[in-house]
Amino acid sequence: MNACEASNFDYFRRVCARDFALYFESPWWEGVVLRYAHAEPSIFHAALSISVMSRTNYHPPSPASPLSSSSSTSWDHRYPGQPHPLHNADLDSAAEYCLAQYLLAIRQLNARLDSSVASVELAAFASILFVYIEGMHGSTRSMHIHLRGGLALVRTLDARMSPNVGHLGWALRQIREQVEQIEAREGT
Structure with missing residues (x-):
């Protein structure tokens, strides 16, 4: 797992997995989504896609800085010391990163x-x-x-x-x- 994936998965673990438990009104969901994400590459990549979508919806990068830059002032202010979710992603936008992770999730699932x-x-x-x-x-x-x-x-x-x-x-x-x-x- 590279630094970008680690940062995005940590966000998924702290925020998105809890959202599943809230949405489905059961703590069972937080545990099961994390177990699947740790055990299954397809779920891991879907989790990364969801994480970046959630992060960029809650905390969009400032217009003055590109999404793939780790120097986003708004991001640094909100999350000091944490890399932007797309840092080192080699992609131009959150949408492209999400799509790439989603397609990888589908490929991994089909192979499994x-x-x-x-x-x-x-x-x-x-x-x-x-x-x-x-x-x-x-x-x-x-x-x-x-x-x-x-x-x-x-x-x-x-x-x-x-x-x-x-x-x-x-x-x-x-x-x-x-x-x-x-x-x-x-x-x-």
């Missing part, structure tokens, strides 16, 4: 998949993170694809073989409900 229960559970879990990423990017169509895929995967899991199936199914149904409510308000 097989027909085992653990693999199906991993794919269902990843779909939750992918829905989040697509939602942050405003890609409703892709968000729905991941949501439908995750729900279909959960339906194939047997609760006796997958202790997490209940949590995963509940989370995906909660996300679907929220997406439907948002779309109904927006008239889409």
Whole structure:
């Protein structure tokens, strides 16, 4: 893990993982998302994408300095001694970094998949993170694809073989409900 990844993962651990627990109203989520991120490269890279999206939404770099610069005055003021999330990233923007990490997460997941229960559970879990990423990017169509895929995967899991199936199914149904409510308000 390079310094950029370490900084972004630390932010994910301190902020984003807790957000999952708050969103899903269960402390189980903070622990499970961190366990998956430590054990599975696909989840790790999805976590990096989410971390940078969250960081740049909460603390956008100042217009006077490029995103990839570690000399961002606003960043240095808020986080003294910590590198900007894109320091040494060799990319021009947070969006490019997020996309690169997201695509890497998908590639890593595809390479890991097989027909085992653990693999199906991993794919269902990843779909939750992918829905989040697509939602942050405003890609409703892709968000729905991941949501439908995750729900279909959960339906194939047997609760006796997958202790997490209940949590995963509940989370995906909660996300679907929220997406439907948002779309109904927006008239889409």
